[in-house]
Amino acid sequence: MQVLQVQLEVGPDPAEVGRARRWARSRLAGSGIGDDEPLAETLILLISELVTNAVVHTGCPAVLRMLFRGPGVRVEVADASDRAPDRRQAAGDDTNGRGLELVDGLADRWGWQREGAGKRIWCEVDRAEKAASDGATISPSKIHPSGREPHVYL
Numbered sequence: 754m755q756v757l758q759v760q761l762e763v764g765p766d767p768a769e770v771g772r773a774r775r776w777a778r779s780r781l782a783g784s785g786i787g788d789d790e791p792l793a794e795t796l797i798l799l800i801s802e803l804v805t806n807a808v809v810h811t812g813c814p815a816v817l818r819m820l821f822r823g824p825g826v827r828v829e830v831a832d833a834s835d836r837a838p839d840r841r842q843a844a845g846d847d848t849n850g851r852g853l854e855l856v857d858g859l860a861d862r863w864g865w866q867r868e869g870a871g872k873r874i875w876c877e878v879d880r881a882e883k884a885a886s887d888g889a890t891i892s893p894s895k896i897h898p899s900g901r902e903p904h905v906y907l
């Protein structure tokens with residue numbers, strides 16, 4: 754299986770999130786995933802959430818990676834903070850605290866692992882398969898061992 758990996762260094766500034774989104778859109782287009790495809794929108798939202806978490810909650814530079822392999826795309830954000838990701842429960846009117854809930858809801862798989870003095874958080878989205886009869890999209894099922902929690906690898 755051929756894997757294409759691209760990466761972007763992200764500074765510890767919230768303005769970097771927009772730059773990361775623009776960079777990711779151009780890389781998705783270069784890999785054949787059009788802006789108007791649901792996969793592209795899902796990946797951009799996941800990238801936005803993961804980069805925002807790294808920039809806002811660690812105050813450290815980060816590295817955004819996208820790996821295009823076969824039927825899916827893997828997004829990774831590595832940072833120098835050893836703080837584990839904190840999955841919070843946002844109240845109804847809260848304006849933040851939903852990042853990992855969004856990742857869990859949109860990604861097919863996600864998790865995190867320690868990496869050197871820091872960590873890497875990742876998620877994977879499978880490309881939808883086309884139905885033979887009418888070209889309709891069949892969404893892949895989420896894979897979680899408990900049915901509620903995501904895969905989390907330490």
